[in-house]
Amino acid sequence: MDASSAEAATDNESANEPLLAVDDLHVEFRIEDGVVKAVNGLSYSVGRGETLAILGESGSGKSVSAQAVMGLIDSPPGFITNGSIMFGGQDLLTMDAAQRRAVRGEKIAMIFQDALSSLNPVFSVGWQISEMYRTHRGMSRRAAKAEAIKAMERVKIPDAARRVGAHPHEFSGGMRQRIMIAMALSLDPDVLIADEPTTALDVTVQAQVMDLLKELQEDTGMGLILITHDLGVVADVADRLVVMYAGRGVEQGTMHDVFSRPAHPYTEGLMHSIPRSDVHVDRLQPIHGNPPDLLRIPSGCAFRTRCPYVVERCRDEIPEPVQIGAPVSADATRSSSCFQWEEVVGHD
């Protein structure tokens, strides 16, 4: 683990500029009951060949932030009120619709949680994959179909040439997600965003799909953003981790650093609430309380109502991310949005 994370760190340095950099992103939904502040200042970046995991519970804004990157937020009710999403030297948020569309699918692709509902039920999988080649590359039906079969073979769908005409409901859950992956990777995008790609799958199939994603990433060198609520899924594959809470990235760092020495009380709480094979505990400790209502996020730190380290200051001030360097971490991007981070790191 140490060796691989160090390797990932040097990779980052050699790639002088990140592929995709999200900075201070704010997204809100204006609904009848008020304004839902779904993302409140999220920043992260992902480099070539790097896997970034975005971890958070439902309602933490992880999916919304990904949809903002893809330009999938319906406006109204959704509004991106601040921030930038830099990709290839350009801010996606200032692009016009046609430029944006040229990026979608071609440069940045996305796969979703439920592959059955995410695939169109009335078209064959081959048709849906080949549509990418037909619309983006202007290929003929025949050539596009041949490419679709190759794409299906690449994600290890057995008997691809025969199954190319089958419809989504004729595949198993794992195979359907492979088809989503084949479709997303058909044009060799630079970045793949996977939004809970294995949540709807059986545990054994989850591992297969994660392995496949990892393998394809190594082949193509794409940046991979893995959105999940499940620490176990990302532990083996992610290089770096962003932990989200109430629309903010509360902690960032390499997978190893965050796992071994969490620097935010929420991350620490998450670690204690899941079973681990390497540490023996008699009883799992849940995080007390509930996540905040995004219509009424508490003042100051959103986590303070559930936080065992809470101090007076947490109520009045929103903690900004603090760089955590040596001796805690060698990683330049390691940060925690907590006034008490030193205590959290010191605590076991």
Added chain:
Amino acid sequence: MGRYIIRRVLQLIPVFIGATFLIFAMVFALPGDPIRALAGERSQSESVREALREEYNLNDPLPVQYAKYVGGLAKGDFGADFRGRPVSDTIKQRVPITARLALVAFLFEVIIGVAAGMLAGIRQRGFFDSLVLISTLTVISIPIFVLGFLAQITFGLRLGIVPVAGIKQGWVSYILPGLVLGSVSLAYVARLTRSSLIDNLKADYVRTAVSKGLSSRRVVGVHTLRNSLIPVVTYLGIDLGALLGGAIITESVFNIPGVGGAVFDGVIRQEGTTVVGLTTFIIIVYMGMTLLVDILYAVLDPRIRYD
């Protein structure tokens, strides 16, 4: 697909027997003696009555009469009315007229209904959406004969652009009655298309289509449309069956000698053979349309075939 169609056809057999037997039995149960009704004011000897009863199989028990009737149907014999004219002649004469009227009404439903529904659904709560919702509600709320008279006065008399009634002027004569006959279904089709499109636009696969970098025209026109039209096609198919069964009110308002009027006259005159013959024909057409809808349904939605 072949098995699916065969299964569907087999399912139609009990439906056919049930529906025709019901009609047959109901006409049989009508009060009054058809043979006496045939004579009208004139006197009729008992032996003539008996001979006629024998000729029309009226002395047989109901199931036997029914069996003989169905046996005749198989040979294309729908029986004859009391003037000795085969019912199949009435069908041949009336059906093309009804079919023309139905086709015109159906085209209005499909073209205007689906287009209005789509335009309304794409921009939900927009001006056009409100316009469609209000106008369709108005059409649905007004009885069809009122619509018919209004259309006659406005387009036929005031503007004089189409004939007021009758079928003397060929296809032009069918425009106004077709529009009136199709208007209520047109309103339903527009509303159904609209709500189905709105539902489908929220579906996950639409999000996928957008994330594939497709144009919004393609996302709506290719990905969403086909899914949205599945319930609309069902409705349209069943409705076409109903249209081909004749339209009593529209036909009488516009003085069109179609199937609906013939059935109505048959009922008034207690002509059992005409009523049963025409109704049986309508049932067959209706079943044919249902079968067509089921097949179309399976073509549109590949998930159906395995049910």
